[in-house]
Amino acid sequence: MVTPATRSTRAPKTTGNIVFWRDVEPAPIVLITGPEDFLAFRAMERIRNLLRQREPDLERTSLDASEYASGQLELAASPSLFGEAKLIEVTGLSTMNEDFLNDTVAYLSAMAPDVTVVMHHGGGARGKKLLDAVKAGGAPVVDCQPLKKDSEKVDFVNREFRDARRSIEPGGAQALVAAVGSSLSELAAACSQLLSDTEGPVGPDVIERYYGGRVEATAFKVADAALAGRGAFALSTLRHALATGVDPVPLVAALAMKLRTVAKVAGSRGSSAQLAREFGMAPWQIDNARRDSAGWTPDALIRAVKITADADEQVKGAARDPVYALERAVTIVATSVSRR
Known part of the structure; x- marks a missing residue:
């Protein structure tokens, strides 16, 4: 059973014992929260593999909290004939039904030995009573948020x-x-x-x-060349991408993102690490943006941002010829760079 000793000594009682998804260990109850399904999968996979290393005959059961029938958890957790350790993996907690909520709250007060229950709640207010009870018991909590940066x-x-x-x-x-x-x-x-x-x-x-042939890689090649003033290479790469079926939308999106990054960094003072924390970027992104910004005046940068915003609107349906709009934006950006 989860004991008070496993609780975080710094966090309030209701926060649970927050652990990183790569470091989570098996426990009688493990709660995985957050919308990033891939990280939740990896956390569940880690627990499953660790248990199988210890117990090769591990008995695994999967439950869906939204389609749960009363008594399923008790049945799955009951001792087996040969006494194998058990792993119960539960998904769909964000849409759990009342039977699951009631059964699991009751289970927390009398957890079965040699049983690990891993539950994933993707987000939302549903089942707050259960989540609070799990956290209050000091169970490991894995927060799986999307990696946006x-x-x-x-x-x-x-x-x-x-x-x-x-x-x-x-x-x-x-x-x-x-x-x-x-x-x-x-x-x-x-x-x-x-x-x-x-x-x-x-x-x-x-x-x-x-x-190198992926859409994102090609898009950033075009953007990097344009912001560096290498117009011929930017246009030839762009035309090759379009000829091989790349959609104009991610191409103009990459150009816009690069320009926004340069606009943020241009004129900013501080170390790369300081600016990275301020803008939510990596230090290498700051260094690259500073290098790109060296050839840009404020007026040229404003003009390039406006042209790219217009191109973004046009490639999304506002123009009859989105390819022309994109080529025009790339040309204007590339020719706006001043050589110092």
Whole structure:
């Protein structure tokens, strides 16, 4: 059973024992919260693997809290004929029915031995009584929030490689996030593929070889070239991308994002680490933006942002020829860079 000794000594009683998803250990009750399903899956997978290492004959049961029938939890947790350890994985807590709520609240006061119950609540107010009771008991709580910042995704990539006892160069991690970072599950799959298919440190050249054709990678190539004033290369890359079926929307989105980053950093004072914390970016993003901003005057930057905003509207349906609108924006951005 979860004892008071397992509770956090700093957090209030109702907060539970917050643990990182990579570090969670099996316990009689484990609560996983948050909308990032992939991280919730990884937390459940970790607990399952740890239990199977200790108990090869582990008996696993899956329950859906939204379709739960009264008595299922008690039945699943009851001792088996041969006394195997049990793992009960419960999903759908955000839409749990009353039978699950009542049965689980009752179970907390008399938890079965050798049973681990892992529950995932994706968010919302449903089941607050149960969540508060679980947290009040000091059970481990894993908060799985989306990784929205590129710096968080770069950290994720670095940890995936470190856990596999491999290394990835800083530029390699950044390039991988730029190429496949929109989906955490895809990012994890890309890490797994690189770990399986390559040897030694992974650098930007390896990422380019594997993922250089991805839409995100192509979009950022166009944006980087345009902001650096390399108009010919930006246009040729853009036309190649469009000819191979890349949609104009992510291309103009990458250009807009790069310009917004430069606009934030331009004229700002402080170290890369300080500005990274202030703007919610990684230090390397600050360094790149500072380098890009060196060729931009405030007036040129304002004009480029406006032109790109117009292009964004046009590629989303406001223009008959979105390709022309995008090429015009890239040309204007590239020719707005001053050579100092």
